[in-house]
Amino acid sequence: MEHLKQFKDTDFDISNIQLFRNIQPDQLHFIAQAIGHCPILRAHSGEIVLDSNSGSSNLFILLRGTLALTSNTARRQLESSTVQYFAGECVGEISVLDEEGHLSTIAAVTDSELLVIDSETMWKLIDESNGVARNLLQLLSFRIRAANAQLRNRQKVGEFYRQLSMVDGLTGLNNRSWLNTQLPGLIDNARASETDLSIIMVDLDHFKQFNDRFGHVLGDEALQAAAKVISAGLRPTDFAARYGGEEMIIILPNTNKESALVVAERLCDRIRNTKVFQNDAISLPHITASLGLAGLAEGQDGLGVIASADAALYRAKERGRNQVAM
Structure with a gap:
């Protein structure tokens, strides 16, 4: 100076x-x-x-x-x-x-x-x-x-951006990072309070064919429509996340498998009856989903209960899709 x-x-x-x-x-x-x-x-x-x-x-x-x-x-x-x-x-x-x-x-x-x-x-x-x-x-x-x-x-x-980083940009659901961070705590809470916890895996049926026929823009709209149905059909204490691609996962704290089955059946029906877009000239303006349900078993961690729900999801697909399997 x-x-x-x-x-x-x-x-x-x-x-x-x-x-x-x-x-x-x-x-x-x-x-x-x-x-x-x-x-x-x-x-x-x-x-x-x-x-x-x-x-x-x-x-x-x-x-x-x-x-x-x-x-x-x-x-x-x-x-x-x-x-x-x-x-x-x-x-x-x-x-x-x-x-x-x-x-x-x-x-x-x-x-x-x-x-x-x-x-x-x-x-x-x-x-x-x-x-x-x-x-x-x-x-x-x-x-x-x-x-x-x-x-x-x-x-x-910092908290705003942290929360933003936990949200899937397309569907508005929580994302995989959120799931990896929060699921272990939800499982720990269920064990500590000796309550049930159920998981539902949701996969949109024949989604690749949907994209090939209607294009990826309408494919994104289909994902958004399904996500809205799922969000609207859950309690404030429940959680939903996009697991990857067209797969979504639902976490139901304090819910046994019987009650979770009622939720899954209702969501399956609502997705089936949801129009992705309005165009009477195009057939099949609807989407369907297969859902797999599992309850948290003794000794299971997050990966274990997700694997159980995923196995149930594949059973629903093998049985013809557009349904729920446990």
Whole structure:
């Protein structure tokens, strides 16, 4: 950074500096004398002002220009940074207090002028001026609250994208990743509460032929139609996921095989009677599905109960499809 002059050679009004606001005139006079020897530096646009890899412990007060939190000096990133500093604000106070390196990297967004106060002078101000100490505490409190708010926002955004990554984009059902993550816990809950858990595997019949005849766009509509039927036919405590291709899986907590059979038969019937698209000129505007049902057996894990439901599904196919097998 370019050295311009010392603070005593300027006519800058220190009451405009956040750290020195609302301070008695006699204390302001003392502060002006104490920081008189401190240099004023110019940081050009994009130049690093405060480096997280640096061990220096200076406080920087921005007199003119704009600074921003950054990981590099890319101009576009600086201008879009959500953490920016404007004239009158300061950075680097933490490194002065704990005499450790800076926590962040901060760069100039525009050409800026900065007053640099060394740690020895800063501690002298804190010791001699209650106003400076009070303002510093308020500043640190604000920074902590802002950091906590930013952390909460990041957690919310992270959770949003985590949830989004667990949803199948085509059908809106949960996806395979969700199943792999959640099924073990659902099984553990069933065992802990000594309740039943049933699995239904659903496979749309002759789906390749459907795609070949009507095209993949209508094939996607068929999958979406079946998914809507399944979602609408379940309780809020039940779960459905796209297992892969035209296969879907339904998890029914606290449900024995007899009750699950009723659910499976109802879904099979509703899928059979669902029109994928409206076109009287085309025959077979319907889809059907084969369903395999299994209950969680003693000692089974997720893979085991899915394998049992899958075996039942193949029995339904061998018997002619468009039906339920246990």
